[in-house]
Amino acid sequence: MFLSFYLFIVLAHVLLAVAARSTNRYQGLRVDTIHADQRHNETLATRTSLQNKKPYRSKKTGAKQVARLQRRSRLLLNNTTQTRRPRVNAAPTPQPTGPSSVSTTVYINSVTDFALLLPSRDGEYISDAETDATAYCTNGSNCQNTFSADFITGAIISEASDGSYKQITGCLDPGKFHFAQDDAGGQMDSRFPNGAKCTFGGYGASFIEQVEPSANRFCLRCCASSDDQVNCNSHNDKAGCPVAVPGVYDFDGGVSCS
Template sequence: MLVVAGRSTNRYQDLAVDTIPPNQRHNETLATRTSLQSKKPHRSPKKGTKQVARLQRRFYVASNSIAPTRHPRVNAAPTPQPPGPSSVSTTVHITSASDFTLLLPSRDGEYISEAKSDATAYCTNGSGCQNTFPAGFVTGATISEASDGSYIQASKITGCLDPGKFQFAQDDAGGQMDVRFPNGAKCTFGGYGASSIEQVEPSANRFCLRCCASANDQVNCNSHNDKAGCPVAVPGIYDFDGPD
């Protein structure tokens, strides 16, 4: 009787014998591994939702961006100039406490604040101008000048102007004249275009005038003090014991 041996139940027994020579075992393993890797299909790296959103935003900005508008450089505003040519009727001067000029309303009952367009020059008697102050109008004045020659001023003193001697509007609190008002106004001290300020305050019985040597002098001839009154706009003596 022929007896056939049954197949071993150990399924790993066929692998018990290593048929790869020892000296080629390492190389054969590397070759086999490399060939397997080369046959793997290509897979793109996975992108997270944050990365996808970031790329979408970049694409949207790049495709919808508008080049910024370049505006031309704007130069600084030029120094304000007087609105008209100088005129004898709008020119003031300061020579001494008895020889000076003020710009005053040219019409009876006209408020000083309304006379900026038609004010005219009045001067002390003997100054040579077309219009002179009425007798008794100026009751006191003093002159002071900057040591560096940057300005000269004539300050009218409290109680030294008699509003009843002139054609002021009743209860007129006053107003300011300067290099731009009235048209063509100037002071001979600085010449046409140089800064000057004048305030006349009938209700306070005072006036003040300062002429500066240069244009747009907002230190010595600060035109922004038009509502502050003479003691602020043109500091000086505003008190006399009696008529000058």
């Protein structure tokens, strides 16, 4: 009987040990496992923090990055150009400075029928006559003023193959006109003198004329279009006839401007 009681005591201790072990195992699981309500709240908190925090973006590389930088560069360049680009007004086409007048009209019909703009006052320099020069023509032509028959010692007319201009070049005897002594010459064009024009191009078309008494030569080129700075380059006013109006300045029979 004593042995039976002892066995009962041992069996009871075994059962209690097993029960304690089972309880500790489940208790460990409860400690490591998050309650359902706690999991839900923690998930909401995590989502909220991700929404508020700006996500990290890795740097773009390769072709996409190059294209992105090119687009940004173009935008910056366009903005800079639009901001800093100065306003540029188109240069107005040079026009005659006054109404057309017979006294300021030159023309080229032939070597014996043409007109030049020359000083209207005795001893006036051509450079000073750019504002008040008057048209003079060959003897027998239809104009108000004529120069003497032996004033022109040689002349030739030529035209551009495309019809863009017509010109006359030649030599003169400065002693046959009232030029200023040792006058190096000057230039007339569609802006000087007032209302000057050439009948070849019509009113408003381009022309250039240079008369150089000290070099014994003259030249006149009339262009068909307005402001023709290729064929009637008004910026060559100090370059002389051979540059401004390339042509013939030496003639048969020993006649030469030089």
